[in-house]
Amino acid sequence: MTSTGSCHCGRIAFEVEGAPDAxxxxxxxxxxxxxxxxxxxxxxxxxxxxxxADMATYTFNKHVIRHHFCPVCGIHPFGEGRLPNGAEMAAINVRCLDGVDIDALPVRHYDGQAL
Incomplete structure (x- = not known):
């Protein structure tokens, strides 16, 4: 299954293989x-x-995650970085995906403030 998404104005559009389960x-x-x-x-x-080139990128703290956002509408559709094992990953903002019922998915809370 392929999921589609974008920022609010559509300047950043993307596809991602799969569908979120959590x-x-x-x-x-x-x-x-x-x-x-x-x-x-x-x-x-x-x-x-x-x-x-249509994306803007923000990094902070240890500068290991690239937080991408739209310079026109300001929406953050995804970020990129590496998992602790070194594998490249993307953190998709599910609020930017088309047709996802967020309320039907379990949410895990992560204490990133403690890092």
């Missing part, structure tokens, strides 16, 4: 402010449908 809510300083609900996938499961 979400992660993090309380770190950036996730808490954005209200992001994440679905982690291998990076090669994510395909941009628009040019990467």
């Amino acid at each position: 979400l992660t809510a993090c309380n770190c300083s950036i996730c808490r402010r954005k209200g992001t609900l994440m679905w982690f996938v291998p990076r090669d499961a994510l395909r941009l449908k628009t040019p990467a």
